[in-house]
Amino acid sequence: MKILITEFRQESNSFNPVLSSLEFWRQTGEYEGERVRKEFEGQQCAIGGFFKALNEKAPLAEVVCGTVMACQSGGVAEQSVMDHYLSKLIPQIKESLPLDGVLISYHGALMTTEYDDPEGEITRRIRVIVGDKTVIAVSSDLHAYISDTLISNTNIILAYLTYPHVDYVETGYRTAALALDAISGKRKPVTAWVPVPMIAPAAAYNTLKGAFKEIIDYGRKLVAEGRLIDFSFYQMQPWLDIPKANSSVVVVADNREQAEKYAKELASLLYSKRHDFRIKLTSVKEVIERALKADTAKPVILVDSADSCNAGATGDNMAVATEILQYGAGLRSAVVVNAPDAALKAHQIGVGGEAEFSIGASRDPRSMSVTRQARVKSLHDGVFRQEGPAGRGVVQRIGRSAVLRIGNLDVLVCEWMAGNGDPQLYRAHGIEPTLYDLVVVKASTSFRGAYEKLAGTICEAQTPGAASSDLKSLPFTRLPKDSMYPWADITNPQWEVAFTAPLY
């Protein structure tokens, strides 16, 4: 048995004005050959799950490690990024033929300057080379955008079942294990897909409680009862301004009838919950007032999801910090911001030095900046390991970074931002969140796994930015608003079922 594995992942955001260049992608590294195994085997990621399944189920298989490229979320990717990936991957595939399987790790919500659906196009090109008999299996984020091109060129596709995402390995494993069973002839799974005409703000649901947990639990029950082999609910990340946007449902069953039946049922279920995926946003001033009145020693977490780099925003907005300085100067507060100039200046001045810093609006001219006298508290290389639970042990890099102190406000300035939802973004830089009154977290939901344990209160704030939860305030121009919730509310959608490529 011969299997090729590869990864190409980013979550793009149409409203971030800064394109994601190849240089930006390379900050996260690029791997191929044995370096892939060395870097990712045993790690908390989808490829780690691929290796786990291969080691357990097909220890004698020949594994070809194709190119692995992953990037922090950001603006739409320059086409040169996809071209570069394909210039590496296509020869790797051609040299490896014949292949029994190709295992791909995508995020699934990538957009390039030329393709709304690069993952569909890449998979189509892979299919042309490997032929119809090779099993192509895709592991993806549950925030992926799923297209008919992707579905018709894939045999198996599965997504995370958790949000905050804590099942990277499991998802890679589920995908690879099913692919290996299909290759060995043990099983002939049928995968059905139904697009659902809705998008929802990512901060408005999670799998810890509420409506989204209920539907995931129902899917798990169907699997436990043996009615389905597997399933995925895709809540397309809502900052892609594309004409064929959708959320969707994927189910894997033993036969076509079961697959079709449950795909429709789960699509109805997801759509019936659309009104539940709402979020109550509180003004920043009100959150600050809550922190001023708080009578517990635990910090108030101000969630600034609109400026979340995890969701592809620029992370360079000091709008919240401006209000903290104005209304909450007495609070011990912490904020993180993409501010490469300020970070470099801090490194030039050195620890203990004081100067006037201009912080923020380094990427998006619509972001706010703050110009203040600040003291350099500490300097860092910006390399840290996440504490998890999501992605525990994963190394993140935020470039040269520094903590600047303005009165009671500690500002972590960095060249770029990563690992937003993980407390180590602060802790590794000398900011212990539990010792602060108010901590700004620039993430949608990923932070909940860790922060719910240490927070006094968590407040989703009404803030400006490319990843705003107020979807109707965003400047969509291509999205089909006439047929898409929350703009349109169709009462009885007709479910159209499509199937992945047949297995031979």
Ligand SMILES: [Zn+2]
């Ligand atoms: Zn996601």
